Amino acid sequence: MTVTTDELQLMNDELQLRTIKKRISRRGLIKGASLTAVAAAGAAGVNSLSSKPVNAEVFALSQKESQEESQEEKIVKGCKEEFLFEVNAILEVPKEFRTSPKSARGLQRIVNITGGSFAGPKLKGTVLPGGNYWIFTRSDGGLEIDARTVLHTENGHLIYTSYQGIVQAPPAIMQRLRSGESKIDPSEYYYRTNLNFETGAKEYNWLNPIVAVGIGKRTPTGVTYQVYTIL
Template identity: 45%
Template sequence: MAPDPRVKSVGEIETAPLFDIVVDLNPRLNIGAGPFGQRILFGAAGGSFEGPKLHGEVLPGGGDWALFRPDGAMMLDVRLTLRTHDGALIHMTYGGRWVTPPDLRARMADPEGRHQIDPARYYFRTNPLFETGTPAYAWLNDIVSVGSGYLVEGGIAYRVSQVL
């Protein structure tokens, strides 16, 4: 079969560092097994973010309404509020996937040691989007970003990059 002649070369996707973020988590709330899997709320207790163009704190009150599928993969549904060092508020949302190999799942269930597992052993990717009314950060309203997640003591962290 011949390739579709409408397909064009658009170049490779490039990224640039946006920020590193650490989100401290409250104790999880197990909402229970529903028709799509096990729903758990990982509530945000605070945190911080630091990057070349912006930095500040993660405000308490957001969280991840995670869905654990029957195959063990986790689907993320996250909403956070960021406050920059100069007082701007930014709404951050993202979905994503966290896939842990079956041989790691027991170690991941251990709250004392799971943050010591090498993040290269699992797949944890996100797609953050932003919304703000602050003119100095309005450029965030028009970008797409990607993140690589990993566990830290007391929470979760991501390296977030802007898609250029």
């Protein structure tokens, strides 16, 4: 069977159209709208040498997807962060235990927080003893962090802080981290957390609704986080 150049072009156009339709449908960009109507909106931009209606549809859908992607990029680029504080937590030696065979998680560690400090442009103080980390080993070798602690500001207020996070690195680096080694370049592992704050102090009420992220690294005495709020 001989296939002409025009037929090949048509099949290629139809393949592109199906692919674009699927992508746009998944992204929710077409909500009950007629594809013919969408195509008509972009028909003026189609090369006048092309007489195939499918090309107009491909063009229009491509334009629509491109516009939406550009808008998403603007939203992402519009996000800004502001340095909140650096916190240094002093940790005890981890206590290890294994979970039930039915659990999807493997080795677990509990680490008590014995103290520390934090400082930033808007607040500073100490980390109270008594908090703890729960560290879960994932099936992919990474670690999940679930922590609770209380910050005590220099002017006498308490800020309950909870955060969850992920530690991920190549197996050799993960092994060094698990062994307690602290002299590892932070660029060799991914250590990120999201923090939530709760306080009744009017002076720090602005902390309650914010979204904050922490960039962590191991230290000889525990961990340090550079904490940023997303504006």
